[in-house]
Amino acid sequence: MHDAYPDYEYKRITDITIDDLHNMGAKAVAVDLDNTTVLDSTMHAPGGVKEWLNNVRQAGFPVIIISNTYAIRAWLLSKKFGKLPWISFAEKPHTAAFFKAAKMLNVDISELAMVGDRLFTDVMGANKAGAISIKVDPFEPEKLFAEKFRKERKKEREYMEKRRKERNAENRSFIRKPERRK
Numbered sequence: 667m668h669d670a671y672p673d674y675e676y677k678r679i680t681d682i683t684i685d686d687l688h689n690m691g692a693k694a695v696a697v698d699l700d701n702t703t704v705l706d707s708t709m710h711a712p713g714g715v716k717e718w719l720n721n722v723r724q725a726g727f728p729v730i731i732i733s734n735t736y737a738i739r740a741w742l743l744s745k746k747f748g749k750l751p752w753i754s755f756a757e758k759p760h761t762a763a764f765f766k767a768a769k770m771l772n773v774d775i776s777e778l779a780m781v782g783d784r785l786f787t788d789v790m791g792a793n794k795a796g797a798i799s800i801k802v803d804p805f806e807p808e809k810l811f812a813e814k815f816r817k818e819r820k821k822e823r824e825y826m827e828k829r830r831k832e833r834n835a836e837n838r839s840f841i842r843k844p845e846r847r848k
């Protein structure tokens with residue numbers, strides 16, 4: 667399995683500062699939808715998200731949506747967020763959407779920061795592509811496909827626990843991009 671350990675972790679997308687993005691070496695930002703910018707399977711963005719997206723864009727970072735959702739929903743949310751470019755049916759963790767996004771925003775893949783809530787789609791895909799991976803906590807447990815997600819979240823917790831232990835172990839030489847970690 668490809669590395670699903672995030673380069674950075676935050677509680678909320680709105681906790682990521684402009685300085686943080688600069689320090690990561692990011693030149694553009696890709697955002698996930700469900701449980702990263704909107705409540706799962708809804709059109710509702712929690713307080714501050716839209717403002718954050720605007721601030722990031724005003725600071726000179728182009729922003730794109732990369733979502734596994736269907737086209738109409740991605741399009742509607744892109745309009746809600748101020749006409750962000752968007753990629754739907756991204757099939758994360760496949761890497762094609764990440765490379766397409768970097769190309770659309772005219773940045774190198776290593777300069778694209780992907781913000782998402784799922785380790786085995788958002789983070790793994792970003793890592794595989796060579797983008798900067800930023801993991802946020804989901805806003806709330808998924809109600810749609812609740813059982814599938816409950817299992818996935820459990821797997822995520824176990825994976826992070828295992829990797830953190832490995833990280834803390836004496837031999838740290840295998841750690842990927844340690845300079846990016848906080």
Ligand SMILES: [Mg+2]
Nearest residue numbers: 698700701783
């Ligand atoms: Mg998500």
